[in-house]
Amino acid sequence: MKTDDKSNTPKVRIAVIGKSNVGKSALTVRYLTRRYIGEYRSNTDLLYRQTLTVNNSTLEVEIVDVCSCDLSLFPEEAIYWADACLVVYDITSRDSLNHAVELLQRVQQLRSQIPTVLLGNKCDLEHLREVDEIDGRTVAVQHGCQFHEISVAENSPTIYSAVDMVLTDCRQLQSTQKSRKFSVSKMIGTLIGSANTKGQQNTSQGGTVVVCHKSDLYKSRVLKRRQNFTATASL
Numbered sequence: 551m552k553t554d555d556k557s558n559t560p561k562v563r564i565a566v567i568g569k570s571n572v573g574k575s576a577l578t579v580r581y582l583t584r585r586y587i588g589e590y591r592s593n594t595d596l597l598y599r600q601t602l603t604v605n606n607s608t609l610e611v612e613i614v615d616v617c618s619c620d621l622s623l624f625p626e627e628a629i630y631w632a633d634a635c636l637v638v639y640d641i642t643s644r645d646s647l648n649h650a651v652e653l654l655q656r657v658q659q660l661r662s663q664i665p666t667v668l669l670g671n672k673c674d675l676e677h678l679r680e681v682d683e684i685d686g687r688t689v690a691v692q693h694g695c696q697f698h699e700i701s702v703a704e705n706s707p708t709i710y711s712a713v714d715m716v717l718t719d720c721r722q723l724q725s726t727q728k729s730r731k732f733s734v735s736k737m738i739g740t741l742i743g744s745a746n747t748k749g750q751q752n753t754s755q756g757g758t759v760v761v762c763h764k765s766d767l768y769k770s771r772v773l774k775r776r777q778n779f780t781a782t783a784s785l
């Protein structure tokens with residue numbers, strides 16, 4: 551999570567990944583708009599942006615709905631870009647859980663600390679179930695992430711609580727990182743005789759959904775992460 555460049559509104563970025571047809575787009579649109587879009591076809595990644603109030607805090611939330619057109623391509627840029635990750639499978643497809651396991655392994659290799667939630671979607675289709683709940687839960691435990699079964703079609707309340715919880719986790723992580731950074735800069739400021747007094751404006755924004763391409767955002771985000779890494783390593 552980061553603070554928006556133009557305001558003090560904290561920003562949280564979520565990547566939604568999973569096999570094709572598991573309901574990633576339906577989930578993203580449901581969470582942000584409370585609506586269910588049954589048929590949603592896209593052959594590109596889509597970035598949704600909306601200002602939300604979560605647990606009494608205003609957040610600018612960006613969600614990238616990662617296109618799964620080419621399953622052999624792991625969405626590395628999206629994972630570097632994100633603060634949290636939702637991995638979705640379809641309880642009526644064993645293959646989709648297997649794919650989710652591969653994704654979770656890659657996510658852990660790249661970003662071992664990133665808050666992650668495994669979601670088993672379409673639990674309204676009980677008669678077509680191929681994946682028992684315990685199987686999904688076991689995978690989640692093995693990969694140290696949260697787990698929920700949901701039905702985007704039936705508007706499970708768990709959709710909102712699960713995403714709100716991961717947003718809250720991101721905020722807490724950000725606060726910890728901020729206070730650590732603050733004490734380091736304060737210490738350096740004391741040493742060289744100038745405290746960091748950089749001012750910030752607070753202009754919170756309203757709530758609309760924006761759909762846009764994200765390639766440039768990814769580039770700057772990945773670059774910033776690499777710079778942060780160098781800075782942390784050198785301290």
Ligand SMILES: Nc1nc2c(ncn2[C@@H]2O[C@H](COP(=O)(O)OP(=O)(O)OP(=O)(O)O)[C@@H](O)[C@H]2O)c(=O)[nH]1
Pocket residue numbers: 568569570571572573574575576577587588589590591592616617618619671672673674675700701702703704
């Ligand atoms: N029964 C049922 N169908 C669902 C549910 N969620 C999504 N679907 C349906 O599953 C299909 C795929 O949903 P999408 O949201 O397009 O899935 P996706 O993962 O974004 O698919 P790609 O864009 O191919 O990656 C659509 O026909 C949805 O209507 C659900 O909870 N229950």
